[in-house]
Amino acid sequence: MTTSLLWIPVTLAAAAAQTGRNATQRRLTETIGTVGATQVRFLYGFPFALLALAVMNLVTGEVVPGPNATFLAYALTGAVTQILATALMLAAMRERAFSVVTAYTKTEPVQVALFGLVLLGDHLTLAMALAIAVATSGVLLMSVKPGTSLTSSGAKPVVFGLASGAFFALAAIGFRGAILSLDQGSPLIRASTTLVWGLGLQTVILMIWLGLLDRKALVASFKAWRPSLGAGFLGALASQFWFIGFALTTAANVRTLALVEVLMAQAVSHRFLAQATTRRELAGMLLILAGVGLLLLAQR
Template identity: 40%
Template sequence: MIMFGLWVPLTVGAAALQTLRTAQQKRLTGIIGQNGAHFARYVYGAPLAALLVAGLALGGIGLPAPDATFVLYGLMGGIAQIIATGCLIHAYTLRNFAVATTFSKTETIQAALLSLAVMGEGLSAGGWLAVAIGFAGLIVLTTSGNRGARIPLSRAWREPATAYGLASGLFFALSGIGIRAAALSLPSGSELVRASVTLAAITAMQTALMGMVLLLRDRRALAGAFGHARGPAAGVGLMSVTGSLGWFLAMTLEPVAHVRALAQIEIVFTLAMTVFVFRERPSGRDYLGAGLIVASVVILICGDTAIG
């Protein structure tokens, strides 16, 4: 049975930071473009992650030595996260903030299936019920149009934003699997040490990979990230690395399917930002969808969701 452990506040905190970071990234896209806003989360986050690991080492804490397995899973998680974030940013250019985020949250179902297939970590009947209720909430939010009008689900699936949003969810799920597998492959270290080393290694890989791609294909994005928009870009990086540490540590402590299911609470944060920051009034269907997601989170934490 799942206990209310450290992974719960870590996941909720990471979800809140991700909401703030994504909103800032969306604004940054209008200043330096999609690629620049995307690159900012890695290039400004990687040095902070490296400083964290250096601080642990200077504090006398032994660091585990990564092996080939760690590098393989780290690359898988890092590249999948790059693709997922790119798809999500592109979805924002096609639909609004809440809808794009909603589509990406289908990762909860996809993470559960991938976690079961790749790592043998499944959910019991209670766990699957919680994920199903959360997914129903996502569907309600997805089909909610302006002023509460209902959008046919068949039409929603055909929109480009849907494809990018669902692809984002798939690659976020793959990223979670890779990150957890990389952290668990380390030969020693506490959960904090494993999460910190994994975060530093993966963000360094992501910075190098995406930096090389932009150097060849989009130097204007590089110039923007280091130029006039470096202040907001650095803010994106700070929120990203702090939130990522929470995700990495949570996924080191708990199976990916559970962490990603609880992460659906990000939709509630998104609605709150819509009301208090953007001053928009959600419809009744929006509140219904959010309520279903909250219910799924409560069932997940308090119900009998033992690993199957």
């Protein structure tokens, strides 16, 4: 496999780790609240990111690149928008409209492509645009149950879901911009450096926020350190792969291929929750696979 295609297995690994992280983090929402569960992802992921960067520095001998003004602006944008996106996603899930939330948050690839084109000048071909549209339509089809619509759960999950997708898109663009703005280093070391800065900023922001406005949730997140540690590790692992993907190709490519996470979540539900797959869901899966296939063909 050429270096230019390494983003494909990297993205698949990120999607798998994130599937596990989401399940763990969703359970924490029920015990320590939305903001507390959001903070767990960053607070407990930060040490793992630091350890990964230290190991890479030791093994490769590469110098960790220092930040510049452009890097800090992009990293801060990515950090803040990812916090908002995660909080909105978890809040929408608490409305008990998981399928609707999934549908709207997974409009992210469309928004990533538009933001990437405008803010970073990332190239978007007709084939890539078609792939994004087909894969996203598959997610929407999977999320609409017979006799219902995407708006049947009320306005709040719709608004939260769309806003979450938009902020996730801006976070992806912010972190890719930060990675590209570093002056030196391989894609791996630049991605890992950006991850450490991103998680560090997010940890500080949320610690201050919770310390001032919700100390109960802050204390609860420390008490729930055992499950939080697992969520933090999986979150850091997923983010490590996401950032490497962003260093190797456009955010639109990474986030479109990442829609296979929907298929992974469906497989988990089928295997462990004994949920049968309907014809509608199967048709949606085929559309996702078709969109991903088109995307991979467009890379040639």
